[in-house]
Amino acid sequence: MSSxxxxxxxxxxxxxxxxxLLSAFVPLSTxxxxxxxxTMTTFFNVSEITMNLTLILFFVFYSVATLIWGPLSDRYGxxxxxxxxLTIYMLAGILCGVATSAFEIILFRVLQAIGGGVATTIATAVIKDVYTGRKQETTLAIVQSMVVISPALAPVLGSLLLTFISWRGIFFTQALLGLIVVLGAVIFQxxxxTSKESISVLHSLGRLGALMKNPPFSAMLINFSAVSIIxxxxxxSSSYIFQVHFGLSSQAFSYFFAFNAIGMLIGPLLYIRLSKYIDRMVILYACxxxxxxxxxxxxxxxxxxxxLFAITELPATLAxxxxxxxxxYLILKQQENDNGSASSLYSAGGTIMGSIGMVVVSFANHWPVLIxxxxDIVINVxxxxxxxxxLRGLRNQIKV
Known part of the structure; x- marks a missing residue:
C-alpha cells in the first residue's frame, strides 16, 4: 500500500x-x-522472585502471543x-485490578500479555504495509521515539497514582488505556x-518457519533481538535497584527512571538526524x-x-x-511479504531475549548493579x- x-x-x-500507542503497550504494561x-510483594506476602513472575511471565506469553497474532493478521486482516x-487486554486489566492473590494476578497478567501481544506486532506490520524505503525507516524511528516517552512518564504517573489510589488502580488505568486504543481500532481502516488470501490458518502459522529458514532474516533477527536483554x-530490576538496593522512595525512583528514559527518547530522534549523513551500519557499530x-x-x-549509576547507565540506554x-528496518528488509509474520518474529525475538535478561537479574539480589x-558489556560485544x-558471511544475500 502506498504512503x-x-x-x-x-x-x-x-x-x-x-x-x-499500539507500540507503547509493552512499556505501559510494565x-x-x-x-x-x-508494595505488591508486601501486600501478598510473597518473595520478590514470585512477584517478578508478573513481569517475566508477561513477557514470555507476550512473545508466544505475537507469534500467533501476526500470521493471523496476514490471513484475516x-x-x-x-x-x-485489545479487548482481551482490556478485560485482563480489570481482572488484575480485582485479583485477591499473587497466583491470580500472575494468571491475569498472562492473559493481559496474550491480548497485548497483538499491539506491537500489528503496529510494525501496518508501518510496512503503508510505507517503503526511507519513509518506512523514519516512521519507525518517529513511532519508537514517541513510544519511549512512556517509560519516562509511566513510573512518574504510577508513583503519582499511588499517592491517591492503591496498586489496584494502576491496573484499572491500564484497562482504560486498552479501551482508548480499542476505540482507535474501531475507526482504523x-x-x-486479504481478498486474495485463501490459505489455512495452519499454513499461515507455517510461514514463521519459512521465514526462519531465510538466513539473512534469521541472522539479523537473532542478533538484534539480543539488544532487548540490555x-x-x-x-x-530498576525498581528494586533504586528502592531496595539504594533505599529510595517510589517517587524518587520514578525520577531516576525518567532520567534514563530520556536516553530512550533521544536515541531514535538522534538516529533520524545522524542517518542523513552517516551510514546506518556505522551508527549501529557506534551504538x-x-x-x-x-x-x-x-x-x-x-x-x-x-x-552515578543513573548517569553511567545512560550511555547503554541511549545506545x-x-x-x-x-x-x-534491516530485519524487515530481508523479506518482502508476510509482514505480519515477520513482525511477530521480531517482537517475539526481542521479548524472549529480554525475558532471559529479566530472569538473570531476578536472581542477582545482592549485586544487581554489577549484573x-x-x-551492558557482554551483550554489546x-x-x-x-x-x-x-555481514561478512552473508554479504551476497544481505539487503542493506
Missing amino acids: EKVQPRMGNVGFIIFLA DLYLPALP RRSILLIG ETHD SLSFIS FFLGIIGGILILGFGLNNPY SSASRPPAT IAII LCAIGLYVT
Whole structure:
C-alpha cells in the first residue's frame, strides 16, 4: 500500500499517534506498575522472585502471543485481529485490578500479555504495509521515539497514582488505556488486502518457519533481538535497584527512571538526524561501542551510588534505543511479504531475549548493579561481533 493511502479518518498525525500507542503497550504494561512492585510483594506476602513472575511471565506469553497474532493478521486482516487482542487486554486489566492473590494476578497478567501481544506486532506490520524505503525507516524511528516517552512518564504517573489510589488502580488505568486504543481500532481502516488470501490458518502459522529458514532474516533477527536483554534487564530490576538496593522512595525512583528514559527518547530522534549523513551500519557499530563504554563506567563509578549509576547507565540506554530503528528496518528488509509474520518474529525475538535478561537479574539480589554492568558489556560485544560476522558471511544475500 502506498504512503498516499494513509488513514483518512485519523489523518497523518492521528495515525502516527495510534501506531505509537499500539507500540507503547509493552512499556505501559510494565513501567506503569513498577513503583508498586515492592508494595505488591508486601501486600501478598510473597518473595520478590514470585512477584517478578508478573513481569517475566508477561513477557514470555507476550512473545508466544505475537507469534500467533501476526500470521493471523496476514490471513484475516489487521483490524479484526487487533480488535480481538485489545479487548482481551482490556478485560485482563480489570481482572488484575480485582485479583485477591499473587497466583491470580500472575494468571491475569498472562492473559493481559496474550491480548497485548497483538499491539506491537500489528503496529510494525501496518508501518510496512503503508510505507517503503526511507519513509518506512523514519516512521519507525518517529513511532519508537514517541513510544519511549512512556517509560519516562509511566513510573512518574504510577508513583503519582499511588499517592491517591492503591496498586489496584494502576491496573484499572491500564484497562482504560486498552479501551482508548480499542476505540482507535474501531475507526482504523484495514491496510492489508486479504481478498486474495485463501490459505489455512495452519499454513499461515507455517510461514514463521519459512521465514526462519531465510538466513539473512534469521541472522539479523537473532542478533538484534539480543539488544532487548540490555533494556529489559534494566527495566525489570530498576525498581528494586533504586528502592531496595539504594533505599529510595517510589517517587524518587520514578525520577531516576525518567532520567534514563530520556536516553530512550533521544536515541531514535538522534538516529533520524545522524542517518542523513552517516551510514546506518556505522551508527549501529557506534551504538554497540557506546553501550560497552557505559557498562565499563558503571563498574568504575556507578556500583554504590544511585546518582552515578543513573548517569553511567545512560550511555547503554541511549545506545540500545538508537539502534532500534535501523535494526527493525534491516530485519524487515530481508523479506518482502508476510509482514505480519515477520513482525511477530521480531517482537517475539526481542521479548524472549529480554525475558532471559529479566530472569538473570531476578536472581542477582545482592549485586544487581554489577549484573547490569556485565550485561551492558557482554551483550554489546556479542552483538557487534554478530553483526560483523553476519555481514561478512552473508554479504551476497544481505539487503542493506
